Amino acid sequence: MEExxxxxxxxxxxxxxxxxxxxHTGFIQKLADKYSVQILSDFIQEADIVKINRYFEIQLTLVNIPFGKEPPVLRLLRLFEKFLFFNLFKANTHRVKLLEQSxxxxxVAQVSGWLLGTRVLPRWLLNLVRKGIILLSSRTAQPGLxxxxxxxxxxxxxxDSRENAIVNRLARQNVPALAIIISWDNLTSKGIINADHNYVLVWNEIMKCEFENFYSGFQPxxxxxVTGVPRFDVYVKxxxxxxxxxxxKRKLSISGSADIIxxxxSAPRHFPQxxxxxxxxxxxxKRxxxxxxxxxxxxxxxxTYYKEYxxxxxVRICRSTISASLPELNFLxxxxxxxxxCDVCVQVASTMRLDAAACGKPVVNIGYDGNEELPYSQSVRRxxxxxHQLPLNAFNVDKLVFSKQELFDHLGQVLRKVYPGKFNQTAREAYAPAQARSSISSMMHYVEEWLA
Known part of the structure; x- marks a missing residue:
């Protein structure tokens, strides 16, 4: 009988x-096993689709429709909306980022915030502006879908405003939408989602609370x-x-008995030193x-910055550079x-703080600026x-070092196995809660529930 x-x-x-x-996490494979999946992307090419299909033994298709160009008036509205959003919720990320400005x-930001007065007006105005953006953006998407x-x-x-435009256009034709928040900093650092989705998938309860706080005034x-972190499934497997x-280690010409730091x-614009x-x-x-x-x-x-090493x-160097094309499918x-x-991971305020800890590795966070001490507004400390960093800071399960000597002292303790610090189960549960099923399975469960 034909299926x-x-x-x-x-x-x-x-x-x-x-x-x-x-x-790369394998979610697309599970999705394509159950559904006919079409990809709309501004950088994935037909050759990439062929590679993905061969690698996962699936059958994706590429939709060759360009994303519409955002009109200047819509961009200005989004900038105004972002200001309203940050003034209303006063997320710490944007308080810090404002210090970097002139x-x-x-x-101007301070006076504008004062003129807006109480929380009632900004919330009402934010709701109005968002509705206007959703309406206008639905008309910028390409009509050929x-x-x-x-x-x-x-x-x-x-x-991403381009994705919002597509979602909003299809919403006018009653196509249901599901959103996936892909990183721990998105909700507090990138403004507002200007589209209405039926389902939103997040990593953990922290992000769920953030979403409920920011979007409680909007309808529907x-x-x-909560699904957990998809790439953590790869770490377990x-x-x-x-x-x-x-x-x-042999592939990197490293002795089996060597300790690895x-x-x-980080991105050079965040930490040029x-x-x-x-x-x-x-x-x-060397010591x-x-x-x-x-x-x-x-x-x-x-x-090129590190060729001399x-x-x-x-020293060994691993490149993770992502060009304009799709990252290699074995990236994760x-x-x-x-x-x-490695025996210890040294990192600079990135998701590697979570990744290394999830693999059970001690983490050292760099909190000093190299050979000079910069003002807070320019310092890596900020x-x-x-x-998104504050809840993890509160668990106090990794080490933030503020000088070269502190770095050396702490590395000595970690490599001698005398440092008691560890990414404990409480902290892990907060960011990647244990579930009866894996993160990918949870995502698939909610996709099926959404489309039921």
């Missing part, structure tokens, strides 16, 4: 992190579902044994026998192996006061 045709889903992917979250801009047989649309970056209200770690760099940290870590490795510095470059970082006996496998092979 009924699969229901069609349109999946929007407009940035590389979203691609990793949906494709005195003139800070004064075939939606008559679409069961639903999944937005992988729901804070979506169902908010690929947890290596002693032999696989030894083999990975993994330094995950991070080469000083590399110098400090290199000095530490200590049989210790290797493994540098994992941030996707926005450049290998390639000749150093105690390599990241997982890199984290598991990054740990962003809203």
């Amino acid at each position: 009924p045709p699969k229901r069609k889903l349109l999946v929007l992917i407009t940035n590389h992190f979203a691609a990793i979250n949906l494709i 005195i003139f801009i800070r004064r 075939a939606c008559s047989d679409l069961a639903g649309i999944i937005s992988s970056s729901p804070l 209200k979506p169902r908010i579902c 690929r947890k290596p044994n002693a032999i696989s770690i030894l083999n990975f 993994l330094f995950a760099t 991070q080469r000083h940290i590399v110098e400090d870590l290199l000095e530490y490795c 200590r026998l049989n210790t290797i510095l493994l540098i994992r470059l941030h996707p926005a970082d450049q290998l 390639l000749s150093e006996r105690t 496998d390599l990241l997982t192996d890199t984290i598991y092979c 990054l740990y006061d962003y809203s």
Whole structure:
């Protein structure tokens, strides 16, 4: 008997992190097993679709329709909306970011906030502006979308205005929408979601509370579902044994008995002085026998900045650069192996703080600016006061160092196994709650519930 045709889903992917979250974690494979999945993306090409289909043994199709261009008036409205949003909720991220601006801009923001007065007017005005943006953006999306047989649309970056425009246009034709919040900082740092989704998937209760707080004044209200962190599934599945770690070290020409300090760099615009940290870590490795510095470059970082270290006996460099095309499909496998092979991870206010800890590795957070002390508004210290970092800071389960000497002292304790600090179960549960099923299974469960 012939099987009924699969229901069609349109999946929007407009940035590389979203691609990793949906494709590289294996979620897209589960989705394509049950539904007929169409991808609409501004960087994924037909050749990438062929690779994905071959790698996962699935059948995705690419929708060749360009995203519409945002009119200037809509961009101005979004900027005004963002100001209203940040003034109303006073998220710590934006208090810190405002300090980075000129005195003139800070004064304008302060006076404008004072003129808006009570919370009632900003909330009413924010609601009005958002409704206007949703209405206008629905008219900017390309009209060529075939939606008559679409069961639903999944937005992988729901804070992206291009994805909002597509969702809003299809909403006029009663196509249901599901949003996936792809990172812990999105809700507190990127403004407002200007589209109404039926379901919203988040990592944990912290993010769920953030969403409920920010969007409680808007109608209709979506169902908010906690799924855990998709890529953590990969960390569990690929947890290596002693032999696989030894083999990975051999690939990097590292002795099996060597201690490895993994330094995950940050985006240069956030921390332009991070080469000083590399110098400090290199000095530490030279002082200590049989210790290797493994540098994992941030996707926005450049290998050219570190070429001089390639000749150093105690240094290895892993590139994670993401170009305009789709990241290699084994991207998460390599990241997982890199984290598991290290003895300690040194990082700079990034998601590596979660990733390394989820793999059971001690984490050291860099809180000093290298060879100089910068004012707070320019210092790396400010990054740990962003809203998404604060709950993790409160658990006090990793180490924030404020000087080269503190870094050296703490590394010594960690590598001698005398430091008691650990990413404890309470903290892990807060960010990646234990569930009866894996994160990917949870996501699939809610997709099926959404389309039921």
